[in-house]
Amino acid sequence: MWYAACQSGLYSSADGGMSWHDAYATLQMSQRLTIASVAVSPAYAHDQTLFAGALGGVLRSTDRSRTWSVAELPSPPPFVVSILASPNYPQDGLVFAATLEDGVFRSWDRGASWASWNFGLLDLNVFCLVASPDFASDDTLYAGVESGVFRSTNGGRAWRETAFPMELGPVLSLSISPDDSADHTLCAGTETNGVYRSTDGGESWTPAGLQEKGAGIDHLFHWQRSPTVVVMLAVTHAGVYASGDAGRSWRDLHAIDVGSDTEITAATLDVQGVDAALLVGMSDGGVKRLPLLVDPM
């Protein structure tokens, strides 16, 4: 199943994007609700759970979007721009919602109720969240905000500044290496300053490429191409870049026609065994599947 969050609502596709359907039709809303974010449970195949973020609330479905429940967030209505289900969601039931002006909301009961947990989060303009692959043991997650990156080591109940230089923010995207316990690599994509990398939990940062592009790094992914090769993917509004050497060099994978009016507005990694692709949403409402090349990088 694919899910696409749009200004006009939430859509689902069961045939690889060939056709799309209104995913929250059963809510029978009189007005279309802008959905800014969507996330599925890491155990989706089993629990069929997904979440969608909107202005003022979070929608939850536990039956592949057939039916929905709505959890309202406290007024004034926060705008949920990113949702993250804990990597350990089946056990801990934790879900996090990043909002534009109200910090991070946390649910401990699988999205039924929510509360803001912003202790130490000195910047409430949150654009993205990422959790440690070892979240079950280290309770660590990171928030990309207007002025940099914050870290929580207690499952999102409190936040501390990292040493990400404030002048390099906003941070639009974050990604953690799948082998974080070994290489401790966290990458941050900024609005105008390229990609930065930290290998010490955010205590220090070094440039990791694409500084010269000047374009916002809207999405970052670490793709485990093989047991020994991790490829970083950076998505801007105009293209996709890949690095196989931890950001020392980047290749232009897919450039969008600069003459067109369309831009990439959303992206997610789709890995099916050896076949990997980026699903990207376009500003004209289209969804494209961009294969990731297999040749060495």
Place this chain on the structure above:
Amino acid sequence: MAPTSSRRLVFQPNSYLSLQSGAHQIIDAIAPTLGPLPRITAIDRILDERPPEQLDSGGMIAKRVIQIRNRDADVGAMFVRDFLWELEEQEGDGTATAAVLFRAVFDEGVRHVAAGLNARRLHAHLETGMRLILSDLTDMAQPLKGRDAITGMARTVCYDAALSDLLGEIFDIIGEFGRLEVRKGEGRGLHREYVEGLYWDKGVFSREMITGSPAVRVELENPAILISDLKIATPEQLLPVLACAVQNDMRRLFIVARDLSDGALAFLLANNRDRDKLQIVAVRAPGYGAEEQAWALTDLVALCGGRAFVQGAGDSLRTINPDHFGHARRAWAGFHSFGIIGGRGDPRALRRHISDMRSAYDNTTALVPRGKFQQRLGKLLGGSATLRIGAATGSELEARMELAERTANVIRGALREGILPGGGIALLHCRPALLQLAKSAAEVEERAAYTILAHALAAPARTIAANAGFDASDVLAEIRQSQNGAGFDVLRGETVDMVAAGIVDSAGVTKAAVYAAISSAALALTIDVLVHRPQQSGHAEPRSPGHRKQL
């Protein structure tokens, strides 16, 4: 003793004997409180007929000993009381460790001086040895991280499992500067709650601004905030504010001012009637005194943006424009307090402001300003915690609240300066270096100083073992044979890795105890003559330390 009209002098060796006698009396009352299996000291009350106070805190015991009968010994007792009191005020813990360390250093020192060593030279070398110990402890310190570690730290201070658990959770969330209020609760249990945003203890100017609300407070969403400490005497002063707000579609107005005249207040209330058009809440400027109010305004501006209108600077509201207002996601006000949630000032400016305050905190040793910085930082960090304590009786409640405050202070210090293996083990680890130095020492006083310190550093571990009913020598022998970092857990009766077992001490407290004990003992060794004034009725409280030593 009959009053005397002339001074009386006590010379050596009686001056040493007197100091020791008095010091021993007070330390013998405190030493049994060291460790997780302390003994209780009962202190008779002077002012009423209630049963004796039962205390297991060295600091509290020290404070209760006002005077002992023998005036010569009283000098020794008060000398010890003085430095223990100062330690208690500064750190909230460590007094029993300091007491037994002092006794060990001073008693050994007296023996050496009696054998012919020079007291002044011995004093200088003891101070040198102390600095080496402090340096070793600093190198040994590890950061305190995570809820379990903080809970373990708390348990070594208060020995109250339920309290430790809650304090561990609280400080894992609010951090070293976070705001924690300890209050009386209902029933006998412990409860905690977390409050979002920051708040001050000043409320609305008029209850009419709250009337109609279901709760005892009013809340505004996305208000424009006028930040000032102005005394607004006339409605005309407020006209530009309301005009600017209305012209710029600011429908929720939150006014912070030092004072509003009846006329100005009436003007605001009149304009508050149609709350769909314009809703106004006015609260008193936070802080007591000009300096505190100035800081509060600075913090509000850092959080919400805009600018502060300051009475003392001659600021006027005549030239107000939309950029002068601060903003927040929510502001609330009740009869006695008001708060801000989600300030919408520049986050970079706020972070720099907080960073500057942290630097100022680190760079000042004066206790009062440090306390103020801590309060301000705690407010700005975005939330606070309240710990409500219940108990069966009033005195139990008082004791438990005091214990919670004290433990909280120790936790803060440990979060800032780190932790050491507990049970006196960290001090034992400092011994080998001192013994090595003693071997190569040139002067006899130097050799003696390092040897005295090396032996004295075992005193806390010995006392803990003895208080728990173990043979201290056997325990020390077992520790010597174990791995580095291993110590003796008196509760389980076995050697363990102390840090892994959660048996830790605050590095700041341990260092302060070492400093207090050794510097005081070294000084006491240089006392040659006691001079008694004519009879006096009692001793005054020691002055507050005023400054925190940078160790």
